[in-house]
Amino acid sequence: MGMRIKTWAGGGCRVLLAGALLLAFLLSGCGGKGADYRIEVEGALSEPGVITYLGHTMNVYKDQASNPCGDCALQPVSVFVGDGAAAVAAAIGDALENDFGGAGWALAAIDGGSLTLKRADSGGIGAGAAAPGAPTAPAGLTIKGGFGGNLKTGGADGSGSGGIGGTGAQIRNIKQFDGTLSEVPLVPERIAAVYGPSYEALVLLGAEDRIVARADVQTENFPWAEEVFANIGGLPVLEDVHAAVNIEQLLTYKPDLVYTFPRPNETAVLDKARVAWVEGATTKSLADVKELLRVFASGIGAEAQGRADVYAAWFDERLALVAGRTAGLPESGRPKVYYAGTDILTTYGRGSDIIEAIETAGGTAVSKELEGGNRINTDAEKLAAWNPDWIFIDHCGMSGSEGGAADEVAARAYANPKYAGISAIRDKQVVLTPSGVFYWDMGLQKILLVEYMAKTIHPELFEDLDMAAEVQDFYQTIFGYPLTRGQAEQILARQAP
Amino acid sequence: MFAGRMKTVYAVLAALLAAVFVVSLGVGRYAIAPGDLLALLTLRGAGGADGMDAIVFWSTRFPRLIAALLIGAALSVSGATYQGIFRNPLVSPDILGAAAGASFGAALSIFLGLGKLPLQCLAFAFGLVGVLVSYSIGLRFSGRARDNTVTLVLCGMVITAIFSALISGVKLIADPYDELPTITFWLMGGLSYVTSDDITLMLVPLLIGFIGLFLLRHRLNVLSLSDEEIGALGVDAAKTRGVVILCATLLTSGSVAVGGMIAWVGLIVPHIARLLVGPNYSKLLPVSLLVGMVFLMAVDDVCRTALAIELPLGILTALIGAPLFLALLARSGKE
Numbered sequence: 109m110g111m112r113i114k115t116w117a118g119g120g121c122r123v124l125l126a127g128a129l130l131l132a133f134l135l136s137g138c139g140g141k142g143a144d145y146r147i148e149v150e151g152a153l154s155e156p157g158v159i160t161y162l163g164h165t166m167n168v169y170k171d172q173a174s175n176p177c178g179d180c181a182l183q184p185v186s187v188f189v190g191d192g193a194a195a196v197a198a199a200i201g202d203a204l205e206n207d208f209g210g211a212g213w214a215l216a217a218i219d220g221g222s223l224t225l226k227r228a229d230s231g232g233i234g235a236g237a238a239a240p241g242a243p244t245a246p247a248g249l250t251i252k253g254g255f256g257g258n259l260k261t262g263g264a265d266g267s268g269s270g271g272i273g274g275t276g277a278q279i280r281n282i283k284q285f286d287g288t289l290s291e292v293p294l295v296p297e298r299i300a301a302v303y304g305p306s307y308e309a310l311v312l313l314g315a316e317d318r319i320v321a322r323a324d325v326q327t328e329n330f331p332w333a334e335e336v337f338a339n340i341g342g343l344p345v346l347e348d349v350h351a352a353v354n355i356e357q358l359l360t361y362k363p364d365l366v367y368t369f370p371r372p373n374e375t376a377v378l379d380k381a382r383v384a385w386v387e388g389a390t391t392k393s394l395a396d397v398k399e400l401l402r403v404f405a406s407g408i409g410a411e412a413q414g415r416a417d418v419y420a421a422w423f424d425e426r427l428a429l430v431a432g433r434t435a436g437l438p439e440s441g442r443p444k445v446y447y448a449g450t451d452i453l454t455t456y457g458r459g460s461d462i463i464e465a466i467e468t469a470g471g472t473a474v475s476k477e478l479e480g481g482n483r484i485n486t487d488a489e490k491l492a493a494w495n496p497d498w499i500f501i502d503h504c505g506m507s508g509s510e511g512g513a514a515d516e517v518a519a520r521a522y523a524n525p526k527y528a529g530i531s532a533i534r535d536k537q538v539v540l541t542p543s544g545v546f547y548w549d550m551g552l553q554k555i556l557l558v559e560y561m562a563k564t565i566h567p568e569l570f571e572d573l574d575m576a577a578e579v580q581d582f583y584q585t586i587f588g589y590p591l592t593r594g595q596a597e598q599i600l601a602r603q604a605p
Numbered sequence: 606m607f608a609g610r611m612k613t614v615y616a617v618l619a620a621l622l623a624a625v626f627v628v629s630l631g632v633g634r635y636a637i638a639p640g641d642l643l644a645l646l647t648l649r650g651a652g653g654a655d656g657m658d659a660i661v662f663w664s665t666r667f668p669r670l671i672a673a674l675l676i677g678a679a680l681s682v683s684g685a686t687y688q689g690i691f692r693n694p695l696v697s698p699d700i701l702g703a704a705a706g707a708s709f710g711a712a713l714s715i716f717l718g719l720g721k722l723p724l725q726c727l728a729f730a731f732g733l734v735g736v737l738v739s740y741s742i743g744l745r746f747s748g749r750a751r752d753n754t755v756t757l758v759l760c761g762m763v764i765t766a767i768f769s770a771l772i773s774g775v776k777l778i779a780d781p782y783d784e785l786p787t788i789t790f791w792l793m794g795g796l797s798y799v800t801s802d803d804i805t806l807m808l809v810p811l812l813i814g815f816i817g818l819f820l821l822r823h824r825l826n827v828l829s830l831s832d833e834e835i836g837a838l839g840v841d842a843a844k845t846r847g848v849v850i851l852c853a854t855l856l857t858s859g860s861v862a863v864g865g866m867i868a869w870v871g872l873i874v875p876h877i878a879r880l881l882v883g884p885n886y887s888k889l890l891p892v893s894l895l896v897g898m899v900f901l902m903a904v905d906d907v908c909r910t911a912l913a914i915e916l917p918l919g920i921l922t923a924l925i926g927a928p929l930f931l932a933l934l935a936r937s938g939k940e
Contacts, residue, residue, distance in 0.1 A: 348914035351790040352797055356634040357913055359661045371787055372721040373798035380664035380800045390780055481780045 145213070147200065147243060147253040149193040149221035156189060157246025158278060161200060161253060162213060162225075165279045165291065168246055193221030196249060282406040285389040285399070286370075292384040292407050296365035300358060301326070302349050303388035305551030306367035309404045311337055312419060312552065312586050313412040321361040323349040326546070329505050331604040333545040336589045359383070365407055390481050390550075391461045394468065397554050398423055422585055423555045426578070427468065430562045433569045434470030443565050445471035446496035446532070449483040449549060450503040452521050453491065457484050462549055469561035470569070471498065482549070488526050498565050499532040502541040502549045506604050515540075539564055544579070544599045545587070556582055560600075575600055611888060614881050618895040625902050629670050632910050635661045664800065666909075672799040672807070673905040674898045676860040677870060679811050681897025683853035683860075684871025685878065685889055686818055689829045690846055690853075691754050698857040698871035701757065701850065702764035706735025707861035709768040712775045712788045725806055725862040731768075732858025739764040740850060744843070794865035794919030796905055803863045810859035817852035818890060825849065825886035867901070867919050869926030874900055876933050 147161060159166045167186050187199045201215045201223055217224040242260040245251040252259035278294035300321045301307040307326045310316055316337065321344045327333050334341045344361060346353055349369070355377050358366065366378055370387040378385045386407040391397050398420045405412035445466045447456050456462040457480035466473040474494035478484060483503075504517040518538050527533045541548050541557065548557040559578055563570040579596040583589045591599070598605065631642060637658050645662050683698040691700065699705060710731030714724040742764075743757035772792070779785040818825075824845055827835055835842040860867070877900075878893040901918075904925060908916040 346913070350786040351917075352787075352795065352915045354634055354909075354913060354915040355665050355797060356661060356909065359657070359665065360635045362657055369787075370718070372719075372724065376721045376800055376802070377665060377798050380668075380802075381660050382664070480778045483780070485777055 144216065145225040145253065145255055146259060147197070147223040147225070147251065148259055149197045149200075149223075149245075150250045151248050152192045153187065153189050153196065153246065154248030155246050159187070159196065159200075159243070159245045159249070159251065161243040161251065164203070166199065166203065167278055167294070193249070196245075196251070197221045197223050279384075280409075282386070283403065284387055285403045286387075290384065290386070292386065293364045295409060296384070296407065298361070298363045298365070300346075300361060300363035300366040300368075302346060302353055302358070302366055302368045304349075305546055306386075306388060306404065307333070307337065307340065308546050308552055308587070309401055310367070310408075311588075312401075313405050313408050313415045315408050315412065319343060320363055321346055321358065325349060329503075329547075330543060330545055331506065332543070332599060335595075335605040336545050336583065336587055336591075355381070367404065367407070390459070391554075392459055392481070393461050394427065394464050394554070394558070396461060397552070401552070419552065419586060422582065426555050426559055429573075430470075430558055430570075431468050434468065434562060434566065437470050437566075439472075442467075442470055442472045443497035444474050444494060444531075445469075445498045445500065445561070445565060446474050446491065446494060447549070448499060448501045450501075452499070452501065452517070452527070453486055453488065454483045455486050456482055456549075461554070465554060465558050466561060469558050470566045471561065491527070492530060495529075495531055497531045497535070497537060499530075499538045500541050500561065500564075501538065502543075503547060504540055506543075506602050540602060542600050542602050544583075552586060553582070611882065614892060615895075618892065618899065622895060622899050622902075625899050625906075626670070626674075629673075629902050629906050630666070632906055633661075633666050634910060634913070635666075637662060668801045668804055669796050669799045669905065669909070670902065671804050672796050672863060673902040675804070675807060675811055676796070676864045676867065677874075677897040677899070677901025678894045679814065679856040679860045679897075680867060680871040680901075681874035681878070681893040682815065682818060682890055683856040685875035685886070685893040686825060686849060686853040687871070688875055689825045689886060690849060691758060692829050693758075694876065695872070696758075697869070698853065699765065699866075701739045701761035701854065702735030702768060703732040703854050703857040704861050704866055705765040705768035705772070707732035707858050708792055708866055709735075709771050709775070711791050711862070711865070712772050712779075715784055715788050715791065716775050716779050718784075722802075722806075725803065728862035729810065729858045732861055733854060735764050735768060736761075736850065736854040736858075740847070790917060791865045792919075793917030794867035794922070795908065795915065795917045796864055797908075797915045799863060807859045807863045810855040814852045814854075814856035814859070815894075818849065818856075821845070821849055821852070822886045822890045825890070826884075829884075865917075865919065868923045869930070870897060870901055870922050873926040873930050873933075876930065880933065880936075 145162070153168055155168075156170045157168050159168060168191075169186060169188050171188055187196055191199075197218060197220065201218045204213050204215050204225065213225045213227065215223065216226045243251040243253045244261070250261060252261045254260050279291045280294055281289050282292050284290055296315075297318060298320045299310065299315060299318045301310055301319050302321075302323050304323060304325045307316075307319070307322055310319055316339055319339065322340060324345050324347050327340060327345075346358060353368070353374060355374070359381060363383060366383055366385045368374060368378070368385050368387055370389055375385050375387060384407075386404060389396075389400055391400055398416070401416050401419055402413070405416040447462050447466060448454055449456070455475045455478070457478035458476045459479070459481035462482070463473040463476045474496050475486065478486065499521070501517055501521070518540055521527060521538050522533060522536070532538055542560070544553060546553060548554060548560075556579060559570075559573060560575060563573050563575055576593055576596040579599055580591045580593060583591045583596075595605065630646070631637070631639060635658075637645070641658055642662070645659055680698055684696075687696045687698055687700055688694055707728040710727035710729070711724055713731075714727045719727070739760035740757065743760040746760070747756040772788075776785060776788055779788055824840065827838055827840055828842070828846060828849065830838075832842045835845075857871075874897045875889065875893050878889050878896050881896075882888040882892045901922070904921050905918055908918050908921055
C-alpha cells in the first residue's frame with residue numbers, strides 16, 4: 109500500500125509539471141500569434157482583376173468609370189489600373205484601418221509599398237486559428253506577405269486564400285442591418301432565400317430567377333405565395349429553418365449569397381465556407397422596414413436599389429395618407445388596440461414596429477408598456493386590465509381551407525369565458541389579419557397592415573379607402589402580379605386561391 | 606482483468622474508431638464521390654478537386670467530426686469521473702450545474718444578440734460559475750461532516766434548478782421568430798454550426814481537463830472510497846476531489862459551450878466502459894474516452910444524414926442512450 113501512495117504523490121507532482129508545460133505552451137502560442145505580418149508590394153497594376161490579402165479581396169478596376177458597382181458608396185476602398193505599389197499599400201492600409209474585412213489586423217507601420225501589421229485582438233483565438241494564405245495580385249504588381257521575414261506570394265494562379273467565393277471572385281462591401289460590414293459577390297448568381305421574408309423581397313428586387321433554394325416557412329401557411337411567385341413551387345426547400353439550417357444541405361445548392369436569419373453561429377459557418385450572406389432582422393420601427401429592404405437590395409447590386417425605391421415610394425405615400433388622417437385624433441378618439449400573434453395571449457412589445465403601426469392607424473397600442481419585441485407572452489389578467497376595444501390576430505392561417513384554422517381561433521376567443529368581459533370580445537371586434545404571400549406583421553406587406561387596421565378601427569375616416577384595390581395595386585407594383593379584384597378579396601378574407 | 610483481454614478491448618475499440626471515422630468522412634448531405642474525397646484528403650488546399658467540395662469538406666464536415674470526437678470523449682470521461690466521485694452510477698456530467706450554467710450563459714447571449722465567440726465564452730464561464738457556486742456552498746454546508754458528496758449533489762440540484770428557471774425566464778421574453786427557436790435548438794444540443802475556430806477554442810479547457818484526469822486516474826479509484834478510508838490512505842480527500850471536479854468541469858463546460866446540451870453520453874458511456882473493463886479507473890478512463898468518441902461520432906452521422914432537416918444531437922443521444930441504459934440495467938440485474 110505504501111508504494112501506491114508514493115505513486116499518487118508522484119502523480120501530484122506530474123500534474124503540476126504538466127500544468128506548467130501546458131501554460132508555457134499556451135503562452136508560446138500567444139507569442140507566435142503576436143508576430144508581425146508584413147506585406148511588400150512592388151511594381152504597378154497593369155490590368156484589372158483582384159488583389160487578395162489576409163483572406164480578403166480588393167477589386168482592381170480599369171478606371172473610375174468602369175466600377176461595375178456604379179456610384180455605390182458601399183465600395184469604400186478600391187484601386188485602379190496604373191496605381192503603383194505605394195497606392196496599393198495605402199489602400200490595403202485604409203481597408204484595414206476602416207475594418208473593411210480587416211477584422212483581427214491593425215496597421216502598425218506603412219512605408220511606401222511596405223506594410224507592417226499586428227494582430228488586433230489578443231483574445232480572439234478564433235481570429236488566429238488559420239494562417240493567412242499568401243497574397244495574390246493581377247499582372248504587373250508583385251505582392252508578398254508573411255510573418256517576420258518569411259515573405260511569400262500566392263502567384264497569379266490564385267493559390268492564396270481568397271475571400272468569399274474563392275480567389276479571384278469580384279466582391280463588394282455591404283453594410284448589414286446591424287451596421288457591420290460584409291463582403292458579397294459583385295453579381296450574385298445563385299441565391300438561397302432562407303430567411304422567411306427574404307423571398308418576397310427578392311421577388312420585388314428582381315432577383316427571383318437567381319434563387320436556387322428557399323425555406324419551408326415561405327409556403328407553409330401561404331398558398332398565395334405559390335400563386336403569385338413564379339418560381340417558388342419548383343425550388344428545392346430547406347426544412348425547419350426556424351430551428352436551424354442543415355448547412356451541408358444548403359451548400360449542395362452551391363449558393364454564392366445566402367439571405368439568412370441573424371444567427372451568428374450560422375453566419376460563422378458560412379464565412380468558413382466562403383459563402384456570402386445577408387442577414388434578416390427584427391424591424392423596430394416602420395422606417396426599419398424600408399431600411400432592411402435596402403440592405404437586402406445592397407446584396408443584389410445597384411439596380412436593385414431602384415426597386416427598393418419603388419417600394420419606399422409606395423410605402424411613404426400610403427403611410428402619409430393614413431397618418432395625415434389619424435394625426436389629429438384626440439386621445440379619446442383612439443380606440444385601444446391589442447395585436448396578437450398565433451395565440452391570443454401572445455403579443456408585441458415596445459421593441460416591435462407593430463406598436464408604431466397601431467398608433468399610426470389611429471389606435472392606442474395597449475401592449476407598448478411591455479419590454480420585448482415580436483410575439484412575447486402576456487396573461488389573461490393583463491389583457492383584461494387593458495380591456496382593448498379591438499383585437500387583431502395574426503399568424504392564424506387560412507379560413508375555410510385546412511380545417512378553418514383562422515375561424516377557430518376567433519371562435520375560441522369569443523367562446524372563452526375568461527375573455528367575456530373584454531370590450532373587443534363583447535362587441536365582436538376580433539379581427540383576423542390577412543396574409544397573402546407572407547405574414548403581415550413582418551415583411552413588406554406591413555404597410556397594408558397599417559392601412560387595414562386604420563380602415564377597420566376608423567371606418568368613418570377611411571370610407572374612400574378600398575382595401576381590395578390597395579391589395580391589387582400593391583401586388584402589381586411590388587410583385588408584378590396582376591391580382592383580380594376577386595383574388596384580392598379572397599386574400600382579405602384569408603381564403604386560399 | 607487480464608492484460609490479454611485489455612489488449613483485445615483496446616484493439617477492437619481502436620479499429621471501431623478508425624472504421625467509424627472513415628465512414629463519417631464519406632457521409633453527409635453534400636455528396637462527395639469517394640475518389641474526390643481521397644484527392645481532397647491527400648491534396649489539402651491544392652486544386653486537386655472541385656473547389657466547392659474542398660470548402661464543404663474542410664469548413665463543415667471535418668471540423669464537425671473532430672468536434673464529435675472531442676465532445677464525445679470529454680462528456681464520457683467527465684461522466685465516468687463524476688460517477689466515481691459521487692459513488693453513484695446515476696450521476697452524469699451536469700450533476701453540479703455545469704450544463705445548466707453553460708446553457709443559461711448561451712441563452713442569455715443569444716437573447717442579447719451577442720456574437721458566437723461571446724456566446725461560447727459566456728456559456729463556458731457560467732458553466733464554471735455554476736459548479737463553483739454549488740461546490741463552495743456544498744463545502745460550507747457540509748461543515749465538519751466527513752463526507753460532503755451528498756451535500757454537493759443537493760447543492761448541484763439547487764443550482765441547476767435556479768439556472769433552469771433563469772433559462773425559462775430568458776425564453777419567455779425572447780423573440781419567438783428568431784431568438785426563441787435558436788435558444789431551444791441550442792439547448793437540444795448539436796454540432797451543425799461547429800467551425801475550426803470552435804475546436805481551437807474548446808481545445809484549451811479540454812486538454813487541461815483530459816491531462817489532469819489522466820494523471821489523477823489512479824487517485825480516482827481511491828476517491829470512490831469513503832472519506833475516512835481515503836484519509837487513512839494519506840490522501841487529502843477534499844483537495845483531490847476539488848482538483849478532479851475542476852478538471853471534469855472544464856471538460857463539461859468546454860463541451861457544452863460548443864455543442865450545447867448533449868444528454869446521456871456522460872451517463873451511458875461510462876457504463877458501457879465499465880462493462881468492458883471493470884471499475885478500475887486506470888483502465889476505465891481511456892476506454893470511456895474511446896467509446897465516447899465512437900458513440901458520439903456515430904450518432905452525429907445519423908443527425909447529419911438521416912433527414913434533410915438538422916436533427917438535434919441531444920434528442921438522438923437521449924433516444925438511443927435511454928433504452929441502452931435500460932438494457933444495461935437488465936443485464937447487470939441478471940448478474
